[in-house]
Amino acid sequence: MEQTLLAAALAVVAAAGVAAAVLLARQRRLTAELRDQNAVLAAGVELRDKELRHLAAVRLPELMDSLHNPGMRVAGPLHDLTRKAPAYGQSLQTVMDLFAGSADQVRARADQSAKATLRAMMRAVQSLANEQQLAISTMQDRHDDPEVLDGLLRIDHMNAQLGRRAQATAVLCGSWPGQQRSASSMTDVVRGATSRIRDYLRINLEGPVNTAITSRAVEPVVLTLAELLDNAARHSRPDTAVEVNFRTAHNGVAITIDDAGVAMDAEELQRATELLSGEASADVHRLGDPPRVGFAVAGVLAARYGFTVSVDSRSPYGGVRAVVFVPSALLADVPDDPRARPAASGAGAERARSAAAPDAPSTEHGLPKRSRVAVADRTPEPDEPDTADAPAPAAWAEPARPARETAAGLGAWQRGTRSGRAGTPPAGTPVPPPGVEGKDLRP
Amino acid sequence: MSRRRNERALVRPHVVTGGRAHPSRNVFDLVTLVISAGDLPRTGLSPEKLRIVELCRGGALSVAEIAGHLSLPVGVTKVLLSDLVDSGHLTTRAPAPAARPSRTRLLQEVLDGLRASL
Numbered sequence: 001m002e003q004t005l006l007a008a009a010l011a012v013v014a015a016a017g018v019a020a021a022v023l024l025a026r027q028r029r030l031t032a033e034l035r036d037q038n039a040v041l042a043a044g045v046e047l048r049d050k051e052l053r054h055l056a057a058v059r060l061p062e063l064m065d066s067l068h069n070p071g072m073r074v075a076g077p078l079h080d081l082t083r084k085a086p087a088y089g090q091s092l093q094t095v096m097d098l099f100a101g102s103a104d105q106v107r108a109r110a111d112q113s114a115k116a117t118l119r120a121m122m123r124a125v126q127s128l129a130n131e132q133q134l135a136i137s138t139m140q141d142r143h144d145d146p147e148v149l150d151g152l153l154r155i156d157h158m159n160a161q162l163g164r165r166a167q168a169t170a171v172l173c174g175s176w177p178g179q180q181r182s183a184s185s186m187t188d189v190v191r192g193a194t195s196r197i198r199d200y201l202r203i204n205l206e207g208p209v210n211t212a213i214t215s216r217a218v219e220p221v222v223l224t225l226a227e228l229l230d231n232a233a234r235h236s237r238p239d240t241a242v243e244v245n246f247r248t249a250h251n252g253v254a255i256t257i258d259d260a261g262v263a264m265d266a267e268e269l270q271r272a273t274e275l276l277s278g279e280a281s282a283d284v285h286r287l288g289d290p291p292r293v294g295f296a297v298a299g300v301l302a303a304r305y306g307f308t309v310s311v312d313s314r315s316p317y318g319g320v321r322a323v324v325f326v327p328s329a330l331l332a333d334v335p336d337d338p339r340a341r342p343a344a345s346g347a348g349a350e351r352a353r354s355a356a357a358p359d360a361p362s363t364e365h366g367l368p369k370r371s372r373v374a375v376a377d378r379t380p381e382p383d384e385p386d387t388a389d390a391p392a393p394a395a396w397a398e399p400a401r402p403a404r405e406t407a408a409g410l411g412a413w414q415r416g417t418r419s420g421r422a423g424t425p426p427a428g429t430p431v432p433p434p435g436v437e438g439k440d441l442r443p
Numbered sequence: 444m445s446r447r448r449n450e451r452a453l454v455r456p457h458v459v460t461g462g463r464a465h466p467s468r469n470v471f472d473l474v475t476l477v478i479s480a481g482d483l484p485r486t487g488l489s490p491e492k493l494r495i496v497e498l499c500r501g502g503a504l505s506v507a508e509i510a511g512h513l514s515l516p517v518g519v520t521k522v523l524l525s526d527l528v529d530s531g532h533l534t535t536r537a538p539a540p541a542a543r544p545s546r547t548r549l550l551q552e553v554l555d556g557l558r559a560s561l
Contacts, residue, residue: 137452137516140516140518140519141516141517143518144516144517144518144521146464146465146466146518147464148518149464149518149519152464153456153457153460153462154457156455156456157455157462160455184453185490188453189453191490192454194458195454195458200462201461201462208490222453406552407556407557407559409556410556410560411560
């Protein structure tokens, strides 16, 4: 009895032990599983935590910088999120995209309004500079005292630079260069550009070229050349010259500008090429301080009018060689200049005829032009066909006016003088002598 | 280069004279006559100077007329002309010889006119 009880108890204990052991083993397995799961979850949370911190501290700021500086690389996520947490990675990317999109929009809007304001301001400055230029030109015509002229030339030079600055800024802000000009010879275009820069005396123009630029492209090319020449002069020593050359190609003309300054490094060159291609939109926020507008303006104008500007070659003097290539479409024949011919070679014969005669020299508006008096002892030059049939001495041999006509003229003059004196007080305007004709050059 | 009156000159005068306002010689007034002096080589002359030499090939021109032909201020023209006289391309001549024959003829005409009206 006792033994059976003991055996039963032992069996119970053994069963309980076995059960406990089984339970314990299961428990341990469960615990291990849970611990593993926990570890995975903790790692996941830590990964997301790190990614989020990385996003806030590194990726978004870099993204913001890259909007101002397109060449910059933006850091990616720290971990391989597409494998570890695809949904999370996707969400982060959405945040990045939204951020970039809205920042871009804000920037574009700010850029637009800044450009509109600048454009309006520059328009006022430009028109003032133009008016001032006209006033200066009028004064230059009026005063031929060297002292006054010296001051006027200096004011004119400064005003030309002022006008160029305003014009360049306006162009950068999307405005047109303004100033419609007639087709001008290549030489005039380069010299026009030279007029508008500070160190104009250092520009050395080599050899003429027998082409002109069509009227609509004159001002843009002048402005582009002015900016490039100014860059060249500013980035080279003041005692060196800037050489300008023309090279005729089969489909256009290349204008090369060589300076003896410092060459650009790779980064500057890349930025310049980007700006000159005209593809990168010129951004008024990214011009730097002091603003560097030269290449940006050249790029905008080149893209708009169809010529090309490049600065990627070295000049033989060690500096930069800028090349402006003007295609045939923007070229024209040299404008015919009637004044380039020797003026009124048959002057002696022509002078005797009536000023209203059909073959008398006249201006383009049909007004008779004063032809000059030949020097009496001058012999006609053999290369002038006009003088062969009507030599100068013939003018003196021809019969004088009919005496009656002269008398009538004198009488009219006398009557006019008398009536003029009778009408006005003697302090009035003096009667001009009868022989004076032609325009008064000194008002 | 026949430009409208209100069109600004593309090449400004300071580039034309190289910034100089004082002529190298003070012999010019508005009616000084300038004539070409032989065929010197024209290489190295600026476009404006070439035009002046070309204009004067046909005979004497006054300073005022040259300035008018070139659409340049008279002061600027004087600087260019004195350069050209210095380089031997041009010579100056006082206006008197040109005036003498015409004065004789004018006097003759006045005399004839007075006689006819008497």
